[in-house]
Amino acid sequence: MTIILIRTVIVFFSITIALRLMGKRQLGELELSELVVAILISDLAANPLQDIGIPLLNGLLPIVVLLCCELLISGFIVKSATFRSLVCGRPSILVENGQISESEMRRNRFTLDELAEELRGQGITDIGKVKYAVLETDGTLSAILYPSAQPVTPAQLGIAADDPGYTVMIINDGRLLEKNLAIAGRDAVWLKAELERRGAAGPEEVYLMSVNSAGDVYYQAMEGKR
Amino acid sequence: MKRELAAAAALVLVCCAAAWHTLFVIRTADELCGMVAEAERAYSDGDADGAAERLHEALELWLDDGYLAAALRHSELDSVTQGFFDQLELIAEHSPSCHVGFERLKELISGAAKSELPSPGSIF
Known part of the structure; x- marks a missing residue:
């Protein structure tokens, strides 16, 4: 044994x-x-x-x-x-310009049921909205919708979108990540002020704290310290 | 690129180790078979004690080899070890089938070595 x-x-x-x-x-x-x-x-x-x-x-x-x-x-x-x-093969275009390619479906032994299932998994229930569907070499299906079916973007509405930047975790389960603090462009003085504002004596009382480039802080204290 | 070169170097190293393993097993098997043959000659000359002593030396060489104990299948190790003890018993009893026993023991030893050799039979 x-x-x-x-x-x-x-x-x-x-x-x-x-x-x-x-x-x-x-x-x-x-x-x-x-x-x-x-x-x-x-x-x-x-x-x-x-x-x-x-x-x-x-x-x-x-x-x-x-x-x-x-x-x-x-x-x-x-x-x-x-x-x-x-070794890996080539991606197969199963739907091109809204038309399902029967030959490609047969070649990949991909059924319509499976195509519908994969599209549903991506939140697409109407195949008529799909302009391109590509079966990748790793077996996943990539679907590209017609522009009229795609979610609208702030740029299309002429709205200037806020860019929060990249969110960096500063404190992880009570442990201060000093390297991440430097990456976020913050220092110990700033951290101390933020912790004091939230009533925490130190990083050990914090479960999670993160900050993004815009300065937005996510803070959650340890259980029992809330 | 460094990772690929390291992988290629590791593969070459493994191939060299495999070749060394094969040569080592063959050499050890030849040495053991030689000692068993000497024991057989001694027994044929009427020197049963000398034959048993020679066989004991071969058995010690077989049992003391730590590398073979780790590298060979336990079933092969057990077969050869049992073969040695069976033959020592036959010598002690002055059994008429002693000569057959020597051949069987040599076959067991060379069989254990052959199972480590790459051949169409062993690969497929």
Whole structure:
């Protein structure tokens, strides 16, 4: 039992490190090669956990090899458009100028039910409002509406929109993030004044505090201090 | 680019390690089979004690090898270890099937090594 415990911890950290090295893309929408690696890693790594008669190396070595292969493939994908289209394929335009392409739907084995489902997921119930619908290489559907169906923007109404800028978290669960304080262009004097205004003795009494470029502050005190 | 170069270097390193592993397993198996063959010759010459001693040396070499204990499947390790003890028992009993036992033990050792060699049979 101890062996399984130790192996599980080793495999867990190995997979975590491997996926971390592969980058954020591995955690988000997966391309084909990334999906293959994700499936293989989880399956291969489980073998030495289930059977202690199998050497642990038989589980860790494939992880290393898959990690290296994925890094090389993703590197080539960045460098070569041809290689990218070979490995990942090309996006398919399912709806063009409001017309559904039956040939593209057949080629991608995409049914009308699935098209309607994907559009509903994006809040679009009337397919007549869709000008373009593109099936991306990672399997997601991107829909672009006709201009008359798109939400109106402040620029179209001739309204000058306020730009709050980027909101930066200053205090996170009682911990002061000094680097973020500097990024927000604020200092300890400003922070002290803001905390005093809200009746807080220090950052440890604050659950969340954020500020944007316009100076708008979001503040929430810890429970029991409100 | 650095990450890709590091990945390529790591793959080359893994390939070299795999090649070293294969050579090590073959060399160790050859050494063990050689010792078993010496034990067999000693037994054929009527020196059962000498044969048992030689076999004990081979068994110690097999059991003391930490790398093989970590790298080979436990089923293979257990088969070879059991083969050694079975053969020592046959020698002690002066069994008529002792010579067959020597061949079987050599086959077990070389079989454990062959299972680590890349071949169409082992890959597919």
